[in-house]
Amino acid sequence: MDILEIRKQFPILDQQVNGKQLVYLDSAATSQKPIQVIEALDRYYKEYNSNVHRGVHTLGTKATDAYEGAREKVRKFINAKSTEEIVFTRGTTTALNTIATGYGRENLKAGDEIVISYMEHHSNIIPWQQVAKKTGATLKYLPLQPDGTISLADAEQTITTNTKIVSIMYVSNVLGTINPIKEIAQIAHKNGAIMVVDGAQSTPHMKVDVQDLDCDFYTLSGHKMCGPTGIGVMYGKKALLENMEPVEFGGEMIDFVDLYDSTWKELPWKFEAGTPIIANAIGLGAAIDFLEDIGLDNIEKYEHELAQYAMQRLSEVEGITIYGPQHRAGLVTFNIDDVHPHDVATVLDVEGIAVRAGHHCAQPLMRWLKVSATARASFYIYNTKDEIDTFVEGLIKTKEYFTNVF
Incomplete structure (x- = not known):
């Protein structure tokens, strides 16, 4: 399974956002569409x-x-x-x-x-x-x-x-x-x-x-x-x-x-x-x-690898809380200490990284988690570990920005 070849079938991914290569990590909200569709x-x-x-x-x-x-x-x-x-x-x-x-x-x-x-x-x-x-x-x-x-x-x-x-x-x-x-x-x-x-x-x-x-x-x-x-x-x-x-x-x-x-x-x-x-x-x-x-078994296995890699990389960043079990589907929901999720998403967007922030149409779950909102990065077959690295670098910049501002 060649992920780079799969990515080529999604025209929307070949663009820059705010002068940076697009990193689309919001597939749980809606996936991108291949040229065949x-x-x-x-x-x-x-x-x-x-x-x-x-x-x-x-x-x-x-x-x-x-x-x-x-x-x-x-x-x-x-x-x-x-x-x-x-x-x-x-x-x-x-x-x-x-x-x-x-x-x-x-x-x-x-x-x-x-x-x-x-x-x-x-x-x-x-x-x-x-x-x-x-x-x-x-x-x-x-x-x-x-x-x-x-x-x-x-x-x-x-x-x-x-x-x-x-x-x-x-x-x-x-x-x-x-x-x-x-x-x-x-x-x-x-x-x-x-x-x-x-x-x-x-x-x-x-x-x-x-x-x-x-x-x-x-x-x-x-x-x-x-x-x-x-x-x-x-x-x-x-x-x-x-x-x-x-x-x-x-x-x-x-x-x-x-x-x-x-x-x-x-x-x-x-x-x-x-x-x-x-x-x-x-x-x-x-x-x-x-x-x-592509094969649904291949997709599930690959996304599990991405999720585990993302959780491992996020655990290296101080002040991040990850929600949910260790064994999970291909998404990571999190918060950064003292930074509102909407601010996280806004700063990441400046870096060309698209994530979701808010209550994710799950307000009772937010109350169960004792938070008002969270940020979420969700993955699909067209995402790569390099994009997760870019995402984590963006989170580090976000933390530094709000530490310096406040």
Whole structure:
């Protein structure tokens, strides 16, 4: 695996920011796009831009074939049983809201429990808060261990026979924690609950097998895995999707409309109202081709090496606190003593280094960490150890700057 050759396929990386070579360390927010994805979007709009499913003309047929071909690529990528279980959405947030509204509101009642964790992204908290308010169900939180991991003993204690839904992120966007989803799903099912997985941070970086995990729903976002923005996936087991009502109506999801009642198309189209996200689905298919050419096992191994190298280098800098477990996905979240994370990110940007600063859409986790915000460097297949060295040098300059100023 030649990282330098891989980097050449990302045009955006070949530029200077503030007179310095760009070092992009914000892939947990959104990944950059390889030329193959950019060209797939360009080709669709230049050569066969058309609506899908409705027309019988040549362009419509080509567009439909490419759109449904992308669905099959997603199915294989996460090892779903059928394309009927693959619903295209605008992203993970839309998918989680669809599950919470379409399944949660229809199936929960007072006395039922929803279990999530303190590390969840807001997109996996707020929808369940709303469901609890509407249904009278109770929202419960899995506690975290001091290093930011989930104990299966705590899961056994928190998930009860009253629990109907467990919704947990596979990989934390703040801590880098890789959660034991398969084992948590087993505990959920033992108690009669369904298992929902936020896969936004896992799908781009490791091999995912929804059948092996035995999760009931799985969600992902294309823009974090080298695909376009505005496209994601809601995977659901067929039996659950068949018994779940859509939350948007009109266009593609319609079968028959009468004056006072209507019927829906079969799966998966009953959940894809309006004109589908055609171009971006095709772009997601191209992103999957790109990632599979490299190999998800290779990506995971390489990113683990980058994360461990980054933690080792950061530990050499006095006054830095790193959050999360030793074994982690490819990101490092940290703070520098007496320097606000936004100031860290601002100074690093002057050096051409892009990192994220703030609460990372995880305010309950920030309170658990007893901080208001953190800085985060997140890595992907196009990053190098030399870039991590540049990043650490930038942090040292940041420390020196604020020491001299104050």
